[in-house]
Amino acid sequence: MREIVIISGKGGTGKTSLCAAFAALARNAVLCDLDVDVPDLHIVLNPRDGESHLFMGGNKAVVREADCVGCGQCSSLCRFDAVTMRDGKACISELDCEGCGVCVALCPARALDFPEARCGDWYIGDTRFGPFLHAVLVPGQENSGKLVTLLKREARELAKKTGRETILCDGSPGIGCPVISSLSGATLAVAVVEPSLSGRHDFDRVARVCSHFRVPIGVIVNKASINPEETERIRAYCEREGHTLLGTVPFTTDITAATIEGKAVTETSSGISATLAAIWDKIDALADSKARERLQLRGFGTDL
Numbered sequence: 679m680r681e682i683v684i685i686s687g688k689g690g691t692g693k694t695s696l697c698a699a700f701a702a703l704a705r706n707a708v709l710c711d712l713d714v715d716v717p718d719l720h721i722v723l724n725p726r727d728g729e730s731h732l733f734m735g736g737n738k739a740v741v742r743e744a745d746c747v748g749c750g751q752c753s754s755l756c757r758f759d760a761v762t763m764r765d766g767k768a769c770i771s772e773l774d775c776e777g778c779g780v781c782v783a784l785c786p787a788r789a790l791d792f793p794e795a796r797c798g799d800w801y802i803g804d805t806r807f808g809p810f811l812h813a814v815l816v817p818g819q820e821n822s823g824k825l826v827t828l829l830k831r832e833a834r835e836l837a838k839k840t841g842r843e844t845i846l847c848d849g850s851p852g853i854g855c856p857v858i859s860s861l862s863g864a865t866l867a868v869a870v871v872e873p874s875l876s877g878r879h880d881f882d883r884v885a886r887v888c889s890h891f892r893v894p895i896g897v898i899v900n901k902a903s904i905n906p907e908e909t910e911r912i913r914a915y916c917e918r919e920g921h922t923l924l925g926t927v928p929f930t931t932d933i934t935a936a937t938i939e940g941k942a943v944t945e946t947s948s949g950i951s952a953t954l955a956a957i958w959d960k961i962d963a964l965a966d967s968k969a970r971e972r973l974q975l976r977g978f979g980t981d982l
């Protein structure tokens with residue numbers, strides 16, 4: 679089984695649009711949006727007949743008013759100013775509580791419960807390109823890495839159950855916890871890079887993260903025509919660092935036009951569809967060869 683994760687290092691490079699374009703070209707794939715803080719792949723994939731599940735993560739302190747003796751200990755102990763005293767009783771702000779548990783452990787009247795909190799929801803649905811998993815975190819909630827791990831685990835289960843050999847994921851921008859979770863177990867990371875100074879800088883950071891976790895990288899320079907000099911610098915960087923340059927995509931408004939219609943650009947007659955199809959073939963072949971290398975390293979032969 680191959681796991682291909684589309685990453686970007688920064689927002690706004692066109693990662694999700696290209697992921698949607700590849701989702702239309704991939705055959706026999708489970709699709710997955712791992713950008714759980716700001717998911718938007720579902721806008722183009724338009725999943726239907728889905729299941730939804732709660733995502734529980736972390737805990738919140740809750741006062742049982744009847745048991746609270748109003749000593750104020752929790753209020754003075756809380757480092758996050760989540761507790762106020764009202765009418766002689768403790769009152770905890772759900773938004774401010776960070777779930778550290780100090781007040782729960784030290785309340786002399788044992789008047790605090792510490793239930794698991796809902797941090798978000800995750801979904802499985804069908805799309806015209808195949809089964810699709812996505813999730814959304816409640817604003818301000820943490821545990822995005824845990825949610826990404828859960829989605830990947832479910833995607834693998836679904837791929838096994840339905841006999842699909844590829845999991846194609848839209849990762850998060852940046853290099854934080856959800857990106858690291860996205861890369862865990864990935865066969866290939868495909869970095870969508872924008873030809874700008876900040877694009878190159880942020881790509882460099884995410885490329886180092888991939889190298890650290892020994893995840894091979896293929897690179898696409900998106901909107902390459904807006905800055906040919908930067909495109910050349912990225913090409914030189916890839917050569918120097920041993921990353922495969924999968925291709926360059928010229929700037930076009932066709933992608934936005936397709937998104938407005940709820941389509942992937944590869945579903946339209948846009949001139950860049952052929953470019954993207956050629957890039958997808960390279961991704962497919964590179965993911966195959968990396969999956970084989972991995973099996974060989976583990977002593978399992980080369981059958982995928």
Ligand code: SF4
Pocket residue numbers: 741745746747748749750751752753767768784785786787788789790
């Ligand atoms: S520490 Fe316990 S008893 Fe004291 S105010 Fe807080 S909840 Fe109430």
Ligand code: SF4
Pocket residue numbers: 738739755756757758759760761770774775776777778779780781782
């Ligand atoms: S669990 Fe921690 S953060 Fe939440 S109210 Fe208690 S002390 Fe404050």
